[in-house]
Structures are given as C-alpha cells and as structure tokens.
Amino acid sequence: MDSRSAPRYPIQCPIAFSGDLIAGQGTVTDVSKGGWRVASDLTVQPGTYLTLQLCLPDKLPPIQVALAAVCWSRRREFGLEYLRMGAEEQERLRRFVSTLESTQNR
Numbered sequence: 001m002d003s004r005s006a007p008r009y010p011i012q013c014p015i016a017f018s019g020d021l022i023a024g025q026g027t028v029t030d031v032s033k034g035g036w037r038v039a040s041d042l043t044v045q046p047g048t049y050l051t052l053q054l055c056l057p058d059k060l061p062p063i064q065v066a067l068a069a070v071c072w073s074r075r076r077e078f079g080l081e082y083l084r085m086g087a088e089e090q091e092r093l094r095r096f097v098s099t100l101e102s103t104q105n106r
Helices: 087-104
Strands: 009-018 023-031 035-040 049-054 063-074 077-084
Touching (some): 009 087, 023 087, 049 077
Antiparallel strands (some): 009 049, 035 077, 063 077
C-alpha cells in the first residue's frame, strides 16, 4: 500500500481480522480508497492474507472484507490492501471515504 497513491484520512474504527494462523482485533487508524493502517497488539507479517470485519461509526453492521493482504508491518501496526469484498460493502466504504474527503477539504 503506497501512502502516496491515495490520500489518507485519520479515523478510529474497530476491526477484527483472521487468517490461517492468526486471529485478532485492532483499530483502523487511517483509511484510503485502497487500504487501511491498523494498530493491534498482534504482529502480523507482510504477505499474510486475512478476512476482515470493519465497524464504521454509522452504526450499521460491520463491513465484511473477504480477502485483504498485509502489505507492510512495523511493531504494532500493519497496512492492509483489500482485495475482495461485496459490491454493496465496497459502495458503503466508498461513501464513507468520500465523506471523510469532503469533511477534510472544507
């Protein structure tokens, strides 16, 4: 996930993640159109594939991501690029990021 490829917006949203050998929780600390930065007590290695449940502040059910890749990892943070999610959830996430964009550009 290249931080220069898309603007990033600070947020604080709970996330649950799981993969073949790992399961945990954390907090998404920034979001872009292509991925997220996650703070967690677990160390997650780059190249790990995960499924995700992201809780947005909209009080709707969590966004389900069927497949995401860990792009980088530093201490208690890692970067995620989402690879596969349903069209409805993609649209919901797109609207959320657009709201952050318009709020920050005011």
